[in-house]
Amino acid sequence: MIKPLAISLAVASALPSLAAAQELERVIVTGSNIRTTQKEGASAVQVISAKDIAASGKASIADVIRSISANSGNSYNEQYTGSFSAGTAGLSLRGIGQKNTLILVNGKRVSPYATAQDLQEVFVDLNSLPMAAVQRIEVLKDGASSVYGSDAVAGVVNIILYKEFKGTELSAQVGSSTEGTGQSEKSAALQTGFGSLAKDGYSVVFSLDAQQRDKLQQDQVAWMAGSDFRGNANGALAWVPANYLNNDPTKLLGGLQGPLQLQPYGAITPGKSGTVQAYNNAQYKTLIPGISRIHSSLRGTLKLNEDTEAYADLLYGHSRADQTFGAPLTVGSGLRAWNNARQQLDNISVLLPVGHPNNPGATPLPFTATLFDLGARTKRDSVDFFRALAGVKGALAGWDYDASVGRSGSKLEETVNNFVNRYEFEKVLAEGSYNFADQSRNSEAVRNRLRLSTLRPAESTLTTVDFNASKELAGLPAGPLGFAFGAQWRREEMDSQTSTAVLSGTELRPAINIIQGKRDVAALFAEFNVPVVKDLNVNLAGRADRYSDFGSAFSPKASARYQAAQWLLLRGTVSRGFRAPSLPEITNSTSVSYGSVIDPRDPITPTQARGVTNLTIANAELRPERSGNVNLGVVIAPSSDSSIGVDYYRIRTKGVIDTESADNIIANEKTAPEKVVRDAQGRIQTLYRQYANQGDRLVSGIDIDLRQRLGLGRWGKLALNAQLSHVFKFEAPLALGEPLTNGAGNNYFGSIPKWRGVTSATWDIGAWASTLTWNYVDGYEQTTRENERVKPVGTLDANVGWKVTPAATVSFIVQNLTDKRPSWDSSTAFFDFTQADPRGRTAAVKLNYKF
Template sequence: MFKHSLLTLAIASTLAVPALRAQDADKANATQLEAVTVTGSNIKTTDLEGPNPVQVITAAQIQASGKTTLPDFLRSISANTGNSVNEQLTGSFSAGTAGISLRGLGQQNTLVLVDGKRVSNYATAYNLQETFVDLNSLPLAAVERIEVLKDGASAVYGSDAIAGVVNIILKQNYQGAEAGVSYGGSTEGTGQTEHDFHILLGHGDIKKDGYNVFFALDGTRSNQLSQDDVSWLRNSDFRNQPGGTLAWVPTNYYNNDPTQGFANAVGPVQRVPYGAITPGMAGTVWAYNPAQYTTLIPGIERYHAVLKGTLKLTDSIQAYAEAIYSRSNASFIFGPPLAIGSGLRSWNNATQQLVNIDTTLPVGNPANPYSVPTPVNTNLWQLGQRNKRDHTQFNRVLAGLQGHDGGWDWDISVEHSESQLDENVTNFGNRYAFQSLLADGGYDLASDDNPASATDALRIATQRPASSTLSSLDATATRSLFDLPAGTVGFATGYQFRNESMNSQTSAQVLSGTELRPAIDIIDGSRNVQAAYAEFNVPILSTLEADVAGRVDHYSDFGKAFAPKFSLRYQPLDWLLLRGSFSRGFRAPSLPEITHSTAVAYNAVIDPYDPITPGQPRGFTEVYAANPNLRPERSRNLNAGFVVSPTANTSFGVDYYHIVQNGIIAPDNEQQMVDDKDPRVIRNAQGQIITLYNQYINQQSLTTDGADIDLKHVVHTQQFGSFTLDGSWTRLFKYSQPLGAGQAPVNSAGTNIFGSLPHWRGTTGLNWALADFSSTLTWYYVGGYRQNPANLLTPQWPTEVKSWSTFDLSVAYSGIRHTTITLAVQNLQNRRPPWDPSNTYYDLTQADPRGRFVNLGVNYKF
């Protein structure tokens, strides 16, 4: 299957190790410079700056930032330009998670590694199709450094590395002990608090003692932040903002007309002008404030544990093993009491279709004041808010051997990694009880005083399990091949086998058709992947070197993918470095996209043909299906840049990137389907959209380019200490993609057409160290962006969303023996996120509503 591919070369090279030992025996004792492996290459180097742009973040920098979780820090880097999720996104199947999206290409195009090796993806998919590594599952206290490769790397790592790689490197050869605790809270009266702790233990020096054992444990607990905890959000009244409305939800009405309300208030509702909610509408309606049912940040309880051991077997061989375990609970309000009205459905597992549930009140029903069957819209108020609690467990067990023999450095390892989700929801609705009570009048929808027996019959709790696993074998070998006039040719090769599987199920209540308004994301599939790769580093001149890499992957579901890469590093002067690369990459179709899967979600679209409210957003149910005929997404990456370092304390660099991604996997555009009267758009008897059937296909291409700007300058003084200025900024020039199949590309850079993608994003820190004090002031900047023209529902809507600029401050004091006390303030100026009427006040992918947050921590080293 791999005939005439790089696999043949890789296996032959690996098997050639014994044959080459003899000719390299005389070099075994040669003096060598200390070299390390940098993310993006398997060949060790002594260069501080390589041919690929790599941002290195140390544990000290993370600590100085005042950030208390790994995703909080990683999501603040400038290359994380958009389209990544965090814990604020609670209305999804992957609620309570956090990812990173380099270049705005989505989490599925950013590869996350731990110690240079893959870990399992989250147990289920985000946005129904995107598989990603949940950063919340990975430890922070055990991190030694993080390397962010801001260039395509499929030639080395395979799928998912189109936008780049985040390599989280855990502490190596750690000795000693330390423990720390911290407590934080909001200064804005929201009641949100956070508790954190960590413990590090390490014993043994590999070089001196022949072994090292390392253990790390950290944990965090924070309480839930609801919308009604935030003073400027709790009323959901945004009429003081340009284009803002009263963001309340009409309910308790008949005949699909919100102005035909119930005779009396039922539930937490008030009579409000209809025009305050929907401009241009007359009359009054019953409506409720959704803030009481909206969680902005879940309540979290999370723990991570790491146990590592390294044993020196001989002078040239070491054995190592590592175990990572984490568990997390995320609790939040899923939504208001279940809404009853047209479009209410349940699932028919036999036909794999939705079944419409008639909500028409029969004549004589206690909630029906008319003498004819009457449609009704209301909520099951007495059931209470719907709640969700996600329990997640993650593990990675890794064992391997590494050594140096006959001029070769080699590493062989096996691992198993797994993410498990147990999702529990309460206060959902029972279809059969509802139909029975509707028919016999046993539950009065127009009353708050129904018997407990009826309420209990309507209420159900469900449990949904999901898991994602990764098992792999990795073998790499690297060596110096031969000398050229300009230097030595380096070579690396390797082989990988891995099995990926995902089993995301739904509840028994959904499969039996019992649950009303079910959301479904069923994924059941697995595949095997084999890969081989080779890499050469060739010194052309003493100042010029080339790196050539290639990788062949074979997937058991779609076939083969080949990814090459060519890089140049040119340093004509000690203070000037020029670099560039060209590569091809790929993203394999995710298991939800290509394997056995069915998904049901709830969306909204502007329907110009709606007979009741034309041109207004209309909610509908969307059913997605996988496609076994998908091909991988392909990419072309071009990077070019320079680094100027006139002194040892100063450096300035600019790197340009250009990415073209073809065959992007996506469902058809819903708005285009509605506009084109696609037959897959299903309408009810009144002509309103109720269901849309869709499927994943290889669609159009995407082109994006931009530039990273990095600056570092250090000033040492005898009297005033040391000052370090460190900044990273990203400028997005283009993010061009068609709105739908067959349409012309639209440049959405600086807009929110394809998610919020501001032109500028930057982080700049100023550290001042003097005696026992160290302080860091960090400026985070997110540029403004233009509104998607399709979002401009009224002339009053602003066409621009303003920029968001915040400062964090941390001050550390280490004047007490073995002790460091740190005070950190997030959002020092207490800035509110900018107003964005296309969201509930603000865009959660770019900002958060916590306001000023103060944290005090103590760390003690034994």
């Protein structure tokens, strides 16, 4: 399905002479600014063509890119519903985070998403990018800061759109789950173009694609609907105790109401006794949001003269994601609201006053209650993305040059419903006008007083000016000496706010991710391609970046490519890279989020996890993360139909930016008590955290690329392809100051399976083209639970295409052919959404028509 560029070595190495090679068109491959006839360079580049994309049966550009084997962990798609960036999708090459993989469109940067993922990750949302306009995708699996600057530590994905397209192509696809979940999906695309640069002196290409998919709730998936996981390792009845008094779930407040049922406390929390009122949270849990997206792309090129052409492209995307944010709000101990003047959280009293209908006693009574009659809390994220870019490129005085200016942006509007008004809550509590014990008696007027809807805006913009030029400086005995240089200026801006209800202290239990900052970046870069002897090329590159906030960074790179024989290529690179501190890490930012800790000094539950609030702030003194990359590879191509590529990578990063772990803060509370806030009982309420340059991280592994094409005579042709990635090490400290611990094959640092693989077989015979793809994710050790290993999982995808007429093709697509269930992972309640998909088998029909 997906072919590595290494395979093209078989074609290039079979050329009979250098003279024949010089007749080939010189092109720029991702990772270099120098034009070359060598399709295979010193770094491994995986190419996904438009034909490969169609054969995959995937409905979005994000699904296509995220399926590659080098996407080894710590990347998220819209399954991450608890995020500040719900509905998005990113890519994490080598598992070191989306912020370390650079996404380009036509070799140029685009704006990151409007706000940050996990508070600090600034990333490009793949769901905002067009699908129909893609001619190919090049994935550089090597550090490339020497060419592109920050964020290219793990690699680069360059999405290349059609420059010319003749005719018009229409497609429509309809599909749904076969497992009774009720989830359906529809998509359509238009691609049209006219004009030829060679014949007409101009070309125009326009594309439009749209996608709609229903929301998937946990209670729609049979094996998760009951939230009863007691048959799995370390599993329990994942119901939520609610409506009780004095912080004791066995002291019931009122009777059964709404979704509440009586359950043994020990079934929910092993070791406990008694009976509790609890509810199944599955009906309030969105596994995959409902989405609707539309993308458009317009690209025009005008030939000014024989040596010069002007170009412009415009990208626009609109996407919407709808989800159930969570169950109705639970009020109880630890309830907070934001105090903007103090930049802290205020504690909200949750006590039934004397005389309240639910308090028969003579003293105020602590209680916990879920406000079921207000309804589930819902969220909708609406995003508009654009990029406008114009430039001129050509040849002048022996130089090939490209100059452009661009503006890109991402704008988010997030609306939430059925949150709770803090001031009205305090009033109805004091008045006794809201019945917590029997919510059926509450009037709709009182409910509406409590309900709160808010709007959270966020925007990110990127302005760029780029120039680069290349030339063959001299003819050396082994070939021409290539040289390229260039400059770049860009301005990065992010303005991610919270709602006015949060700032005024009106919203109860607020989540906040305020980011407000901008910076300018200027860079100079240069590159030499030196033919040392016949068949041996050395490439030297360097880039100097100057940031207006933290200062400077320099990124050098040296690589070598040796064509040892027609069938054998040896290659390697050594480079330094960097990731600049993101705007939420270094600029004016504040976040409030929620997590859980085990506190050995907790007076009530010292051995059990307890929910806490995290307040995280930026650090203006941060330095960039510095990385050292080593890549070594070999490609064996005994014929034009066969190739084997093996590439080793090693990335060591110093000064990784993160916050101190909660466990470390608690362990060192005596020396830094200001980081821990406890209530009157001595239980932790808030942890104060700040970003800092901390320890090192070492990641290493190999990529294996295999291809074999077979002619079957009257039975057509068969193409076999496989990409396998194996992680040797993923080492980082578990706490500040501790030695490195290997997280490969476990989930110390997010689940990092040792093996990931994508293997496909494509059979073409007559009017039929069929592709069968096997996606494999290795198992991993469960580090937070004893005697548990998450099992490996493999899924099969099938795509059968029938060319009904020369213009029309019908495809039958089945994803997860055998309806394979995600592997159980108790640390995530049921499965790790970064590694698996809960939808089960889905089937679709696609119609494609060209005219």
